[in-house]
Amino acid sequence: MSFYDSAAPAFLQTLGALSDILRKAEAHASARKIAPETLLTARLYPDMLPLTRQIQIACDFAVKTCARLTGSEVPSTPDTEKTFDDLQQRLAKAADYVKGAAPAKFDGADSRDVTFPAGPDKTMTLKGQQYLSQFALPNFYFHATTAYDILRHNGVELGKRDFMGVK
Numbered sequence: 001m002s003f004y005d006s007a008a009p010a011f012l013q014t015l016g017a018l019s020d021i022l023r024k025a026e027a028h029a030s031a032r033k034i035a036p037e038t039l040l041t042a043r044l045y046p047d048m049l050p051l052t053r054q055i056q057i058a059c060d061f062a063v064k065t066c067a068r069l070t071g072s073e074v075p076s077t078p079d080t081e082k083t084f085d086d087l088q089q090r091l092a093k094a095a096d097y098v099k100g101a102a103p104a105k106f107d108g109a110d111s112r113d114v115t116f117p118a119g120p121d122k123t124m125t126l127k128g129q130q131y132l133s134q135f136a137l138p139n140f141y142f143h144a145t146t147a148y149d150i151l152r153h154n155g156v157e158l159g160k161r162d163f164m165g166v167k
Helices: 003-031 035-039 051-070 084-100 128-153 160-164
Strands: 113-117 123-127
Touching: 003 035, 003 051, 003 113, 003 128, 035 051, 035 084, 035 113, 051 113, 051 128, 113 128, 113 160, 123 128, 128 160
Parallel strands: none
Antiparallel strands: 113 123
């Protein structure tokens, strides 16, 4: 399996699943006369980030991981999304970025040094394989799972197949 195949398909599957989950959430809110902001700002616990931020961070992990692994400039995306449509656009842009990453640019990324932010004014460097498997993918899935959990906790009818992106 190529290093590209270890990263891009996983990101694309889950970004697509998040898009479908958000569509279900929007339909749920509409059918039950719930203000969209109620779901968009929902949290699992007061000290956790809201749904909107979970989606933004998942998108950032997909995009920035691909950029770092391919040696490309890491794009910066302002976190301005406030509606379901805004989040759908962000997910679509993230998926387009991942799709646009040339598989050949991932060659050798598994053993390449990847330096990334690790908190305020700190950076960390890992080999590409460690970065992907021990940092980027776990963080990506954490935020995707938390987005799913927020919506499920708020009554949106979702199941494992929705999270997996299986139709």
